[in-house]
Amino acid sequence: MIDVLIINSPIFKDKLKGYDEDSLPPIGLGYIATNMQNSGIEVELLDAFANNTSVLEILDIVENKKPKFVVLNIFSTNYEIVKDIIEECNFETNFIIGGPVTKHIYHDIINWVTSSNIDIVIGDGDYIVTDIVKNALKEEPVEVLYNRRVFKVEYNSCCFPQDISNIPLDRSFFKNEPIMHPRGFIEANLVTSRGCIYNCSFCGAARSINIDLPVRERTTDSIREEIDYLLSLYPQINSIRILDDLFLKDLNNIKKATNLFKNYKLNWRCMAHIKTFRDVSREQIEDLKASGCSELFIGLESGSESILKLLNKNPNVAQTKEVLLKLFLCGINVKGYFIMGFPDETENDMYLTYNLAKQLKQLSLVMESSFRISIFQFRPYHGTLLYSRILDINRNIQPIRINEKLSKNIGRNQFNFSSGNYSQCSEINLIKYIKMMNDLNGVSL
Numbered sequence: 001m002i003d004v005l006i007i008n009s010p011i012f013k014d015k016l017k018g019y020d021e022d023s024l025p026p027i028g029l030g031y032i033a034t035n036m037q038n039s040g041i042e043v044e045l046l047d048a049f050a051n052n053t054s055v056l057e058i059l060d061i062v063e064n065k066k067p068k069f070v071v072l073n074i075f076s077t078n079y080e081i082v083k084d085i086i087e088e089c090n091f092e093t094n095f096i097i098g099g100p101v102t103k104h105i106y107h108d109i110i111n112w113v114t115s116s117n118i119d120i121v122i123g124d125g126d127y128i129v130t131d132i133v134k135n136a137l138k139e140e141p142v143e144v145l146y147n148r149r150v151f152k153v154e155y156n157s158c159c160f161p162q163d164i165s166n167i168p169l170d171r172s173f174f175k176n177e178p179i180m181h182p183r184g185f186i187e188a189n190l191v192t193s194r195g196c197i198y199n200c201s202f203c204g205a206a207r208s209i210n211i212d213l214p215v216r217e218r219t220t221d222s223i224r225e226e227i228d229y230l231l232s233l234y235p236q237i238n239s240i241r242i243l244d245d246l247f248l249k250d251l252n253n254i255k256k257a258t259n260l261f262k263n264y265k266l267n268w269r270c271m272a273h274i275k276t277f278r279d280v281s282r283e284q285i286e287d288l289k290a291s292g293c294s295e296l297f298i299g300l301e302s303g304s305e306s307i308l309k310l311l312n313k314n315p316n317v318a319q320t321k322e323v324l325l326k327l328f329l330c331g332i333n334v335k336g337y338f339i340m341g342f343p344d345e346t347e348n349d350m351y352l353t354y355n356l357a358k359q360l361k362q363l364s365l366v367m368e369s370s371f372r373i374s375i376f377q378f379r380p381y382h383g384t385l386l387y388s389r390i391l392d393i394n395r396n397i398q399p400i401r402i403n404e405k406l407s408k409n410i411g412r413n414q415f416n417f418s419s420g421n422y423s424q425c426s427e428i429n430l431i432k433y434i435k436m437m438n439d440l441n442g443v444s445l
């Protein structure tokens with residue numbers, strides 16, 4: 001019998017046959033697990049997402065291991081799956097549920113049908129989970145209903161990690177690291193900041209829905225120490241991926257990253273924003289490249305100015321092209337994230353998105369850089385600005401489910417989910433455009 005089983009919850013209810021898609025280590029859960037372990041609690045981490053573990057298998061594991069606590073994360077995408085795990089578990093235990101979406105759905109979780117205790121944590125779980133497991137609470141729950149409790153880790157809570165620089169992380173909890181990338185490099189991941197300065201209306205990290213929490217950044221020294229540690233732990237790695245919501249925010253962050261990484265013989269990749277490059281010169285991008293920046297992940301989302309306005313994104317498509325041209329010229333590859341199926345999006349909007357992606361692909365080929373396209377069908381995540389907007393106009397939001405039609409057309413099952421079609425385009429045409437976008441990845445001149 002172990003004390004705690006932490007589960008990185010699955011996004012599929014059943015095991016997918018032949019599933020071999022890549023995954024990233026659940027770093028947030030790693031921090032939580034490490035803190036417990038350092039306090040003498042016996043913890044195991046089951047990465048059901050990476051291992052393609054079905055709900056039935058999870059229930060078996062829980063019933064065999066009989067943990068005193070089962071700690072799970074939840075996302076809008078797997079709400080029903082996590083509910084199933086908890087409601088179908090025959091073994092009575094204490095569940096602790098957390099993740100970025102709990103603040104928007106805790107009132108639903110309270111009503112889940114189980115005789116087990118459920119504690120719901122809103123906010124960063126690094127320290128509070130240990131207190132709950134040890135029954136050594138430093139703060140009272142904000143809500144109690146029978147055997148349900150809701151804890152809120154606010155800015156002024158004693159469990160809130162004000163300084164995220166040196167939170168211990170035992171990487172032996174992760175079974176999928178370092179990652180052998182199909183494109184030939186070996187990579188480890190780290191998180192250097194929490195929170196985002198932008199306000200995209202489809203995103204759970206948007207500033208206006210997380211206004212009570214500051215954006216926190218680690219010190220450069222602490223990041224350097226973690227990179228040195230990763231190199232000693234995995235001497236074979238030649239690439240680092242920074243998993244922050246938005247690592248490169250502006251010129252200042254570009255300078256900091258350039259100065260940090262120029263001391264290593266490593267490639268590195270991270271998220272950036274079109275506005276990151278507002279005041280950035282060609283020389284500064286060349287320095288960024290020279291420091292090892294091999295690929296930037298940028299949320300381009302749409303080629304339609306009216307859709308970009310709806311998303312609170314930069315509506316200037318010409319500027320997007322200029323920025324990508326500068327990056328390609330300096331030899332920095334880009335992975336562009338796009339979404340189709342926004343509320344009231346027309347077929348013409350989708351065509352504009354396709355056209356933008358095609359032009360960027362052609363530009364990258366001419367510049368001998370790489371432009372990869374990642375395309376998703378829009379689904380409203382709880383608490384986001386678009387979620388509220390859809391409800392405000394009295395439209396129904398169905399639960400998020402697997403989109404098998406999309407998986408048949410474009411593969412990469414882990415990204416194909418749908419909670420209905422909110423656009424003005426038929427579902428057939430929406431899928432057609434998503435497939436056309438995905439197919440651009442195979443285009444050559």
Ligand code: B12
Nearest residue numbers: 026028073075076077097098099101121124125204205381
């Ligand atoms: C990197 C990342 C991933 C990685 C790694 C995921 C992982 N499990 O860690 C990958 C690419 C695999 C991924 C997958 C998915 N992701 Co993701 N991801 C992120 C991203 C950009 C950063 C996460 C991160 O590492 N943050 C840093 C660490 C320190 O923070 P953290 O993980 O949030 O954890 C802290 C707190 O949230 C909390 N916490 C988290 N879990 C738990 C659990 C308990 C019990 C407790 C008490 C506390 C707690 O405590 C942690 C420590 O402080 C976030 C954006 C964001 N702002 O969170 C999106 C984000 C979390 N992802 C999101 C989604 C939707 C998904 C997917 C469901 C996508 C899909 N396929 O549909 C899957 C879920 C798969 C899974 N079970 O892991 C959404 C969630 C929105 C929502 N309403 O559900 C976010 C917010 C982005 C968005 N578009 O809005 N993701």
Ligand code: SF4
Nearest residue numbers: 196198200203206245
């Ligand atoms: S989509 Fe990216 S830039 Fe926009 S709010 Fe979310 S994390 Fe920030």
